[in-house]
Amino acid sequence: HILAPSVPAGSTAMSFDDLLPNLNGYVSTEDKVQYLMYNAMSQLHANQFHAAQHHIEKARQIVAPLLVSTLDEHYNRAYEHMVTAQQLAELEEILRFREKEEELRRLHTPTKAEIL
Numbered sequence: 001h002i003l004a005p006s007v008p009a010g011s012t013a014m015s016f017d018d019l020l021p022n023l024n025g026y027v028s029t030e031d032k033v034q035y036l037m038y039n040a041m042s043q044l045h046a047n048q049f050h051a052a053q054h055h056i057e058k059a060r061q062i063v064a065p066l067l068v069s070t071l072d073e074h075y076n077r078a079y080e081h082m083v084t085a086q087q088l089a090e091l092e093e094i095l096r097f098r099e100k101e102e103e104l105r106r107l108h109t110p111t112k113a114e115i116l
Contacts, residue, residue: 029066033059033084040091049099056092063088 040055063084070078 029062030080033062036062037084037087037091040095044091044095044098047098047102049095049102052095053092056088056095060085060088 036055036059040052040059043049043052043055063081067078067081067085070081
C-alpha cells in the first residue's frame with residue numbers, strides 16, 4: 001500500500017488498461033487521472049495523437065461522474081475535479097493545435113518527386 005500512489009507514474013512500461021484492474025483497490029482515483037494526463041502529455045510530445053486522445057478520454061470518463069456527484073454536495077469538494085476537467089480541456093486544445101500543425105507541415109513539405 002505504501003507504493004500504490006507512485007505506481008501510475010512508474011508504470012509506463014505496461015499498458016495502463018492492462019495494469020488498472022490489478023490496482024483498483026490500491027490506487028486512488030486522482031492517481032489514475034494524473035497517470036492518464038501525464039501519459040497523454042507524453043504521447044502528445046511524441047506526436048502520438050490518437051494515443052493521447054485515448055488517454056484524455058479515459059481521464060474524462062473518470063472525472064465526469066466525480067464532478068457531477070460532488071457538485072451536488074458542495075462547491076469546494078467539486079473544485080478539484082473542475083480544475084482537472086479544465087486541464088483535460090486545455091490538453092485537448094493543445095492536441096488539436098498539434099494535429100493541425102502536423103497537417104500543415106505535411107502539406108508544405110515537398111515530396112521527393114517534387115524536389116526532382
